[in-house]
Amino acid sequence: xxxxxxxxxxxxxxxxxxxxxxxxxxxxxxxxxxxxxxxxxxxxxxxxxxxxxxxxxxxxxxxxxxxxxxxxxxxxxxxxxxxxxxxxxxxxxxxxxxxxxxxxxxxxxxxxxxxxxxxxxxxxxxxxxxxxxxxxxxxxxxxxxxxxxxxxxxxxxxxxxxxxxxxxxxxxxxxxxxxxxxxxxxxxxxxxxxxxxxxxxxxxxxxxxxxxxxxxxxxxxxxxxxxxxxxxxxxxxxxxxxxxxxxxxxxxxxxxxxxxxxxxxxxxxxxxxxxxxxxxxxxxxxxxxxxxxxxxxxxxxxxxxxxxxxxxxxxxxxxxxxxxxxxxxxxxxxxxxxxxxxxxxxxxxxxxxxxxxxxxxxxxxxxxxxxxxxxxxxxxxxxxxxxxxxxxxxxxxxxxxxxxxxxxxxxxxxxxxxxxxxxxxxxxxxxxxxxxxxxxxxxxxxxxxxxxxxxxxxxxxxxxxxxxxxxxxxxxxxxxxx
Amino acid sequence: xxxxxxxxxxxxxxxxxxxxxxxxxxxxxxxxxxxxxxxxxxxxxxxxxxxxxxxxxxxxxxxxxxxxxxxxxxxxxxxxxxxxxxxxxxxxxxxxxxxxxxxxxxxxxxxxxxxxxxxxxxxxxxxxxxxxxxxxxxxxxxxxxxxxxxxxxxxxxxxxxxxxxxxxxxxxxxxxxxxxxxxxxxxxxxxxxxxxxxxxxxxxxxxxxxxxxxxxxxxxxxxxxxxxxxxxxxxxxxxxxxxxxxxxxxxxxxxxxxxxxxxxxxxxxxxxxxxxxxxxxxxxxxxxxxxxxxxxxxxxxxxxxxxxxxxxxxxxxxxxxxxxxxxxxxxxxxxxxxxxxxxxxxxxxxxxxxxxx
Numbered sequence: 103x104x105x106x107x108x109x110x111x112x113x114x115x116x117x118x119x120x121x122x123x124x125x126x127x128x129x130x131x132x133x134x135x136x137x138x139x140x141x142x143x144x145x146x147x148x149x150x151x152x153x154x155x156x157x158x159x160x161x162x163x164x165x166x167x168x169x170x171x172x173x174x175x176x177x178x179x180x181x182x183x184x185x186x187x188x189x190x191x192x193x194x195x196x197x198x199x200x201x202x203x204x205x206x207x208x209x210x211x212x213x214x215x216x217x218x219x220x221x222x223x224x225x226x227x228x229x230x231x232x233x234x235x236x237x238x239x240x241x242x243x244x245x246x247x248x249x250x251x252x253x254x255x256x257x258x259x260x261x262x263x264x265x266x267x268x269x270x271x272x273x274x275x276x277x278x279x280x281x282x283x284x285x286x287x288x289x290x291x292x293x294x295x296x297x298x299x300x301x302x303x304x305x306x307x308x309x310x311x312x313x314x315x316x317x318x319x320x321x322x323x324x325x326x327x328x329x330x331x332x333x334x335x336x337x338x339x340x341x342x343x344x345x346x347x348x349x350x351x352x353x354x355x356x357x358x359x360x361x362x363x364x365x366x367x368x369x370x371x372x373x374x375x376x377x378x379x380x381x382x383x384x385x386x387x388x389x390x391x392x393x394x395x396x397x398x399x400x401x402x403x404x405x406x407x408x409x410x411x412x413x414x415x416x417x418x419x420x421x422x423x424x425x426x427x428x429x430x431x432x433x434x435x436x437x438x439x440x441x442x443x444x445x446x447x448x449x450x451x452x453x454x455x456x457x458x459x460x461x462x463x464x465x466x467x468x469x470x471x472x473x474x475x476x477x478x479x480x481x482x483x484x485x486x487x488x489x490x491x492x493x494x495x496x497x498x499x500x501x502x503x504x505x506x507x508x509x510x511x512x513x514x515x516x517x518x519x520x521x522x523x524x525x526x527x528x529x530x531x532x533x534x535x536x537x538x539x540x541x542x543x544x545x546x547x548x549x550x551x552x553x554x555x556x557x558x559x560x561x562x563x564x565x566x567x568x569x570x571x572x573x574x575x576x577x578x579x580x581x582x583x584x
Numbered sequence: 585x586x587x588x589x590x591x592x593x594x595x596x597x598x599x600x601x602x603x604x605x606x607x608x609x610x611x612x613x614x615x616x617x618x619x620x621x622x623x624x625x626x627x628x629x630x631x632x633x634x635x636x637x638x639x640x641x642x643x644x645x646x647x648x649x650x651x652x653x654x655x656x657x658x659x660x661x662x663x664x665x666x667x668x669x670x671x672x673x674x675x676x677x678x679x680x681x682x683x684x685x686x687x688x689x690x691x692x693x694x695x696x697x698x699x700x701x702x703x704x705x706x707x708x709x710x711x712x713x714x715x716x717x718x719x720x721x722x723x724x725x726x727x728x729x730x731x732x733x734x735x736x737x738x739x740x741x742x743x744x745x746x747x748x749x750x751x752x753x754x755x756x757x758x759x760x761x762x763x764x765x766x767x768x769x770x771x772x773x774x775x776x777x778x779x780x781x782x783x784x785x786x787x788x789x790x791x792x793x794x795x796x797x798x799x800x801x802x803x804x805x806x807x808x809x810x811x812x813x814x815x816x817x818x819x820x821x822x823x824x825x826x827x828x829x830x831x832x833x834x835x836x837x838x839x840x841x842x843x844x845x846x847x848x849x850x851x852x853x854x855x856x857x858x859x860x861x862x863x864x865x866x867x868x869x870x871x872x873x874x875x876x877x878x879x880x881x882x883x884x885x886x887x888x889x890x891x892x893x894x895x896x897x898x899x900x901x902x903x904x905x906x907x908x909x910x911x912x913x914x915x916x917x918x919x920x921x922x923x924x925x926x927x928x929x930x931x932x933x934x935x936x937x938x939x940x941x
Contacts, residue, residue: 474920499847
């Protein structure tokens with residue numbers, strides 16, 4: 103995009119065809135003087151503006167992005183701008199976690215007759231961008247590697263789940279099994295310190311089912327692939343939220359799914375467990391007690407206490423019990439009221455914008471684009487037809503740059519806005535340990551703040567906030583252009 | 585006896601400085617701190633910390649980058665007659681002399697696996713060839729086996745020299761470097777390191793000790809035929825891949841997976857011009873075999889995994905006489921659902937036995 107060097111900055115404007123583009127035209131016809139930095143892209147409706155347009159512009163060198171549509175209640179398509187308002191507000195609150203100043207992005211409403219207002223919007227916004235100066239570029243940042251503080255306290259007791267009513271659950275599964283294609287759970291993996299998903303088809307398979315702190319995988323990821331078939335699923339509390347979110351979005355049918363649940367006492371952060379175990383040839387023994395696990399590898403004992411080594415999400419978990427289940431076994435768990443900022447997000451919160459950009463630069467460098475994050479996500483239901491693979495539209499190139507990789511993460515995060523239940527499978531699946539969960543956590547926090555503390559996957563009949571709108575938004579306010 | 589040298593542990597940065605002379609790029613394992621720590625190969629520069637641990641990501645990118653530009657093209661319109669467009673091409677290769685330092689024997693054998701299809705087939709790949717000829721591999725032999733490693737199942741071992749130019753073995757106080765190719769000898773001869781003949785018996789003992797830590801390997805010589813026989817057994821593959829998520833962790837972290845995709849990025853007529861890129865591809869993805877018509881011969885993840893396992897243990901051996909799996913175990917340790925290729929191969933061997941009986 104050519105600009106007058108030293109005079110202009112790069113500002114991209116997405117204007118709706120019916121109001122704001124007309125407004126800009128009115129301003130032009132009226133000879134209303136304006137700064138010349140803005141490059142306008144006409145779109146049919148502000149509802150057409152995918153938040154990814156804005157992120158792509160900002161990551162690829164735009165110094166500012168302005169979106170303008172018809173005033174609320176004035177949309178040519180009745181409700182396009184209502185949807186846009188929610189999406190764009192969530193985006194505005196998301197940008198800072200990437201290290202992008204949210205003042206570089208603004209959205210507003212200008213009607214076709216408001217030439218003067220348009221003049222003011224452009225002037226004020228351009229002035230703002232000039233004050234901020236040229237946008238810092240991801241490639242120029244010096245990579246910064248920092249780690250989240252995992253010394254956390256939990257809202258509920260953490261344990262190893264060895265007193266859970268597993269036998270009772272197995273009986274219930276066996277009784278229901280003849281009606282079901284299969285029941286998804288967990289079994290031992292290549293050794294006693296690793297579990298893998300289990301697909302139970304026969305009563306003998308059910309005997310392989312295990313319950314404990316190694317059950318890290320979220321079995322809900324497999325449910326959409328069984329659509330139309332009757333299946334059962336064994337869930338931890340967090341997994342049940344994924345099942346509920348899938349139900350909320352009609353991606354699975356309630357009558358097809360039988361949910362078996364046990365109260366969860368937390369799962370181990372396998373990254374830290376594997377790191378402590380180091381290089382070993384053989385697991386000799388795994389013993390459980392109430393508070394932790396002792397793994398003997400090559401004759402050496404390693405003790406993992408649940409309060410020290412649980413996954414980050416377990417400390418702030420308020421749903422150790424499944425939020426929806428057809429068959430429950432075991433006693434309910436007491437949860438203390440309260441909320442926790444997840445450790446990954448707390449780390450980002452502690453950084454300046456410059457540091458955050460440097461952080462993502464440093465993290466994304468080692469991404470191989472294996473897409474384990476995407477495929478482990480129970481909410482990534484496009485599966486074989488992901489936009490990141492598409493040539494038309496051409497969202498992403500095959501280039502091996504941190505910018506492309508971070509852009510993919512924003513695609514994933516924004517497609518999960520208001521849908522992500524925070525199960526953390528994306529981050530757990532990442533072979534090189536990029537803390538991508540923080541991006542989802544920031545969106546979830548913004549969604550909670552904007553929409554009455556909404557949390558995804560708690561109520562099967564709730565409409566996900568970005569699939570709906572209110573005529574008057576309680577927490578989204580029109581900005582002042584003076 | 586082959587040429588040996590000895591380097592003290594403190595002398596390693598000095599050795600790296602020597603290796604990086606004459607514009608050579610030295611790729612060393614670097615630790616990336618994170619709550620889930622990883623080790624990746626990065627170009628060394630003076631004062632940079634490094635580790636000698638086994639890397640999470642193999643050094644395959646030294647010869648086969650994740651993405652590389654094959655051709656740059658630019659179209660120019662004739663100002664007199666805009667319908668006439670001339671195109672200029674630039675297919676110059678980048679092949680900086682490179683040393684991979686402290687990879688493991690499985691990683692080094694990876695280069696040998698890549699060499700066969702890229703260099704020994706009817707056509708040698710010029711891009712690969714240029715990089716490969718500029719590559720020197722200094723391998724650190726493994727001190728022990730590991731729960732996900734199985735190099736000795738597939739013809740390798742903790743001190744296998746295949747693919748390496750220099751073998752480096754940790755002994756008390758330092759490392760013994762042993763040249764195993766003329767290129768390695770040339771490199772060691774140029775260094776100012778002291779002779780390692782005195783410490784060499786220690787290195788031999790350390791290698792022997794490493795072998796002794798390995799669990800006994802099953803005989804998988806029959807795998808090529810048995811996997812080929814299972815090709816049409818959809819149920820076998822479905823049962824073994826039900827938990828696969830179809831991501832590319834196994835292929836992208838594999839030192840021997842070499843499939844690539846070619847895409848054109850940018851416009852020939854634009855200011856920057858267009859580029860033809862070659863990037864890693866991944867047979868776990870549905871897109872890998874999806875045809876222009878929309879038809880996909882490998883619709884199910886079971887068939888995609890069948891391809892991966894069969895390629896490594898059946899079709900590659902059929903073509904080149906060796907397994908194309910080095911047993912590094914990264915596909916197991918990096919898999920989000922711990923899918924175990926060893927278990928599939930063993931099951932295939934046993935499944936065949938069951939039907940034979």
